[in-house]
Amino acid sequence: MTPPLRIGTRRSALALWQANHVAGLLRAGHPGLEVTLVEITTQGDRFLQAPLAEVGGKGLFVQEIEQALLRGEVDLAVHSLKDLPAEMPAGLVLAAPPPREDPRDALVSRHGAGLAALPEGARVGTSSLRRAVQLRARRRDLRIVSIRGNVQTRLERAVGAGKDPLDAVVLAQAGLTRLGLHGQVSESLDPDAFVPAVGQGILGLQRRVDDRRVAALVGPLGDRDAEVAARAERALLARLGAGCHVPLGGYARQGDRVKLVAMLGDPETLQLHRVEREGPAGEAERVGREAADALLAGDGGRLLASFRPAPPPES
Numbered sequence: 001m002t003p004p005l006r007i008g009t010r011r012s013a014l015a016l017w018q019a020n021h022v023a024g025l026l027r028a029g030h031p032g033l034e035v036t037l038v039e040i041t042t043q044g045d046r047f048l049q050a051p052l053a054e055v056g057g058k059g060l061f062v063q064e065i066e067q068a069l070l071r072g073e074v075d076l077a078v079h080s081l082k083d084l085p086a087e088m089p090a091g092l093v094l095a096a097p098p099p100r101e102d103p104r105d106a107l108v109s110r111h112g113a114g115l116a117a118l119p120e121g122a123r124v125g126t127s128s129l130r131r132a133v134q135l136r137a138r139r140r141d142l143r144i145v146s147i148r149g150n151v152q153t154r155l156e157r158a159v160g161a162g163k164d165p166l167d168a169v170v171l172a173q174a175g176l177t178r179l180g181l182h183g184q185v186s187e188s189l190d191p192d193a194f195v196p197a198v199g200q201g202i203l204g205l206q207r208r209v210d211d212r213r214v215a216a217l218v219g220p221l222g223d224r225d226a227e228v229a230a231r232a233e234r235a236l237l238a239r240l241g242a243g244c245h246v247p248l249g250g251y252a253r254q255g256d257r258v259k260l261v262a263m264l265g266d267p268e269t270l271q272l273h274r275v276e277r278e279g280p281a282g283e284a285e286r287v288g289r290e291a292a293d294a295l296l297a298g299d300g301g302r303l304l305a306s307f308r309p310a311p312p313p314e315s
Contacts, residue, residue: 004034005217008065008074011039012150014175018203019078021178025098025221033217038074040065066092069206075214077206081199081230082172086238088206095205095215096222097230101174103201103251105131105194107187108158108176109168114187115139122167125157129247131170133265134194137272151175159184174201195249195263195274198233202226228254228281235288236262240295246307250291258284262291264300273300 005026009019016037023035043060061083068074070091081097088094107115107124115138118124122139125147126132132144145166147154158169168186176182205221207214232252242248247265252258258281264273275294279287296304 002033004036005076005214006036006038006074008038008040008068008077010042010061010065014080014151014179015078017178018080022076022078022098022203022205022221026217029220030217038068040068040074066206069208072208075207075211076218077204079204079206080172080175081202081204081234082197084199084204084206086234086241091209092206093209094230095207095218096224096227097203097205098221098226099223100226100229101201102177102188103196104173104191105170105189105196105200106173106176106185107168107170107189108155108184109186110158110165112186113168115168115189118142118167125154125166125169128170128197129245129267130195130197130249130263130265133247133267133270134249134263134272135170137265137270138194140270151179151181155181155184172196172200191251192261195261196251198237198248198250199230200251202230224281225254228252228258228284231284232258232260232288235285236260236292237288239289239292240264240304242304242307246304250288252284252287254281254284256281258287260287260291262295264295264303266299266303271299273298273303 007019007023009015019037026035027033042064062079065077066089069077070089109118121141121143123143123145124135125145127146127148135142135144147157151171154169154171157166173188176185205218229252233250236250240248247267249263250260252260257278259278261276273295275291277287277291
């Protein structure tokens with residue numbers, strides 16, 4: 001009997017949607033395949049009171065799942081690609097992702113107003129330095145409030161009637177769409193002007209390097225355009241060595257050629273260092289590295305050197 005394929009995932013509603021989506025694709029592509037979910041709590045789920053940049057970075061959302069994968073307790077991990085650091089543990093590799101969901105950031109406001117129409121001094125919630133810098137670069141009067149938690153918890157701060165309401169929150173449009181909450185969006189922010197996180201909207205399918213069975217099962221799920229975009233954006237991330245403590249954005253459009261816009265923000269001056277690079281889709285990594293080098297060649301290099309990641313919290 002063929003053993004079931006075990007998918008490791010976080011417990012949040014969005015993570016479970018993503019894992020179930022991949023499970024459905026696998027079952028459809030391989031009739032008779034049994035797929036089960038293994039829910040895992042990560043450090044990022046436990047440390048919710050401080051901004052992510054202060055508690056060790058985006059890797060906190062994936063470390064326990066990666067360890068379970070390496071120990072053979074799960075066969076495949078499904079992440080939001082934007083949660084994966086540029087460097088992965090030895091023995092693990094990314095499979096080609098399914099088609100990308102909408103990569104844009106989305107503003108959800110209390111009265112349905114877009115970014116330009118928010119009242120003077122509006123309180124806007126986000127835990128992302130990248131989003132905070134870009135928000136204030138466009139509206140210096142805004143007051144940024146650090147919020148964490150799952151999608152529903154953050155939405156409640158802007159559209160609910162609970163304690164300490166906000167005027168607006170900014171979330172990934174992909175998560176809202178996947179959870180059927182697209183109708184809550186007040187404004188979808190132009191990704192060329194408000195640059196998304198690297199990998200936003202893409203699923204990160206992670207497997208063991210030597211697991212040929214899983215490689216064969218997930219291979220047919222891969223989407224060329226999503227794979228090209230992921231390669232370009234993650235090459236940018238790797239070249240800069242940046243984590244979530246750095247206000248970095250990267251977004252690639254792809255076809256026969258890949259076009260990448262990259263942004264590095266300065267939290268002090270609110271200056272946005274922005275570059276664009278383009279090249280053949282088959283050279284996506286080179287395009288990403290060239291964009292990183294262009295940022296490093298300007299003031300972005302000095303700015304990047306000023307950032308220091310925080311140590312992870314004690315367990």
